[in-house]
Amino acid sequence: MxxxxxxxxxxxxxxxxAVRAGCRYYFGYPITPQNELPEYLSARMQDVGxxxxxxxxxxxxxxxxLGASVAGGRAMTSSSSPGISLxxxxxxxxxxxxxxxxIINMMRGGPGLGNIAPSAADYFQATRGGGHGDYRTxxxxxxxxxxxxxxxxxxxxxxxxxxxxxxxxGDGLMGQVMEPVVFPDFIDLKDLPRKEWALHGCEGRExxxxxxxxxxxxxxxxxxxxxxxxxYDRITAEEQRWETKRTDDAEIVVVAYGTAAxxxxxxxxxxxxxxxxxxLFRPITLWPFPLPALRKLSQHVAKIAVFELSLGxxxxxxxxxxxxxxxxxxHGLPGGIIPTPxxxxxxxxxxxxxxxxxxRRIDV
Amino acid sequence: MIIRTTFxxxxxxxxxxxxxxxxxxxxxxxxxxxxxxxxxxEMRGGTANCTVTLSDKKIASPVASNPDIVVAMNYPSxxxxxxxxxxxxxxxxxxxxxxxxxxxxxxxxxxxxxxELAKEAGSDRGGNMVMIGAVCARTGMLSLEETVKGMQAALxxxxxxxxxxxxxxxxxxxxxxxGK
Numbered sequence: 001m002x003x004x005x006x007x008x009x010x011x012x013x014x015x016x017x018a019v020r021a022g023c024r025y026y027f028g029y030p031i032t033p034q035n036e037l038p039e040y041l042s043a044r045m046q047d048v049g050x051x052x053x054x055x056x057x058x059x060x061x062x063x064x065x066l067g068a069s070v071a072g073g074r075a076m077t078s079s080s081s082p083g084i085s086l087x088x089x090x091x092x093x094x095x096x097x098x099x100x101x102x103i104i105n106m107m108r109g110g111p112g113l114g115n116i117a118p119s120a121a122d123y124f125q126a127t128r129g130g131g132h133g134d135y136r137t138x139x140x141x142x143x144x145x146x147x148x149x150x151x152x153x154x155x156x157x158x159x160x161x162x163x164x165x166x167x168x169x170g171d172g173l174m175g176q177v178m179e180p181v182v183f184p185d186f187i188d189l190k191d192l193p194r195k196e197w198a199l200h201g202c203e204g205r206e207x208x209x210x211x212x213x214x215x216x217x218x219x220x221x222x223x224x225x226x227x228x229x230x231x232y233d234r235i236t237a238e239e240q241r242w243e244t245k246r247t248d249d250a251e252i253v254v255v256a257y258g259t260a261a262x263x264x265x266x267x268x269x270x271x272x273x274x275x276x277x278x279x280l281f282r283p284i285t286l287w288p289f290p291l292p293a294l295r296k297l298s299q300h301v302a303k304i305a306v307f308e309l310s311l312g313x314x315x316x317x318x319x320x321x322x323x324x325x326x327x328x329x330x331h332g333l334p335g336g337i338i339p340t341p342x343x344x345x346x347x348x349x350x351x352x353x354x355x356x357x358x359x360r361r362i363d364v
Numbered sequence: 365m366i367i368r369t370t371f372x373x374x375x376x377x378x379x380x381x382x383x384x385x386x387x388x389x390x391x392x393x394x395x396x397x398x399x400x401x402x403x404x405x406e407m408r409g410g411t412a413n414c415t416v417t418l419s420d421k422k423i424a425s426p427v428a429s430n431p432d433i434v435v436a437m438n439y440p441s442x443x444x445x446x447x448x449x450x451x452x453x454x455x456x457x458x459x460x461x462x463x464x465x466x467x468x469x470x471x472x473x474x475x476x477x478x479x480e481l482a483k484e485a486g487s488d489r490g491g492n493m494v495m496i497g498a499v500c501a502r503t504g505m506l507s508l509e510e511t512v513k514g515m516q517a518a519l520x521x522x523x524x525x526x527x528x529x530x531x532x533x534x535x536x537x538x539x540x541x542x543g544k
Contacts, residue, residue, distance in 0.1 A: 007391050007399075007517075177426045178384075178399035180391050265424035338402075342429035 003183040011036035011175040013145045014104055015044055017152035018076050022187040024050035025075040027064035029057055031083045032116040033172035034106035058083040062090030069099040070210050072198030074156055078104035081122050082113055091165050092131030096212030100159035103167045106175040109335020117336030118172035120258055120309035126169050127287040134225050136232045138166045138239060139286040141257040145179035153184055162235055169286060173259050173338060241284035242293055250279030252303040252352055255318050257283050260309050267344035278348055294321040301326055305351040307344055308332040324364050331359030365420050367505060368428040370445055372413035373437025375403060378492030383414035385496050389506040389514025390418045398426035435499055439464055456499055474502055481535045490532030497536020508537050
């Protein structure tokens, strides 16, 4: 049975959802603004007979996820921007070894140590691989507590389905905002498909190996990469997710994800009272980016306004999607600044007029 | 219906707890809510504020452009948030701590001597509970029963504080009803 309605912050929500989704192995190293997540799991894992380890570092933690995953468990780590940078080597290894695993990034301001305030400037890192090599990780972008819960379930399912690490990309604001949330029922671990590749002792069967190094002279790495690419193509074809609101007769459509999308949503409501018909296109998977859906939409709308809590990252995927079909405007804010709906409304008005007072036109 | 309330003060005044109480009370009442805190790294001192949005519809942004209600537990909070309040909105002042008044004339001003009232209720640490009682009573966001229920949900596991907090909340309601 689903849970009762509970009032929880975003970090606690991910922790509870992970446990219900069958995660029994959590490894992490503290960093603000996501410490409420390991705090929650440090107690909750004990209730369900799971394992919680505060590793000696981010690098140790992601490699513990690798180890738990290769042994067949549902494993997760979490951090915030600087800590996620440290985990990239392990994520690349997991991609090469085709290991499932869930990585939570509650983004904060960067680059470097930046600050502890909310930001969304890790889009490039999350969607373009992040570590070395030709690999991809599905990236899910929730926009509130209920979606944090639902997408945590999806993250574990996608990770197992494709044998690939999956990233959930939230931000410091989302981690701290409290909202009512209803959790799906606990997954019965016995119902999950058997992992016929997992390593848990080979008594009575042939030995297996899982590795990311292919030194052979017969093109082993070449073929391994082509195999991975075939998988990424399948994910691209099958796993795009997005939400649209009020796009039917919109004169302008805002493209935004996560917290930025929620702020834009209220801005759009406020503009409706002024007679401005603005719509919202919210990517839920950042990779694979819902390119065909946005392309189709851009054939029927004159202007696209991209709003980000960064100085311009997702806008590149919007340009790839829209091309010259519609005028593209961009407004973004650097790390640690939380805009109000009124500021986003000012951007949308400016983009409609094309006067360049807030944001700028992107020259495609 | 949508009401946005910003609670602000310095860390340690129970500013965030007031927001929890309102949030829990409103959720039990069946409303949609978002609770958005903003504070520094300090446990005490520094500035703390939270914005609680209540609505009978789905709430998009947890960040408010302009609050309908501001609860200023110290003077810097009044200075910071007074300009943002919507026309016809309200500001609650913790007059136990400062006597300055807002310069705006298009908002309602409610002065609450939280410390004196909390002492009368039996504990000088209950100023925030007196204030949330006064806020709910004056705005009608929650009834006395709903506010108490919200406090109990917000402090689940700390039942030993329920009785004293309830007295302080009742004091806040009585202050608005009687003006004393």
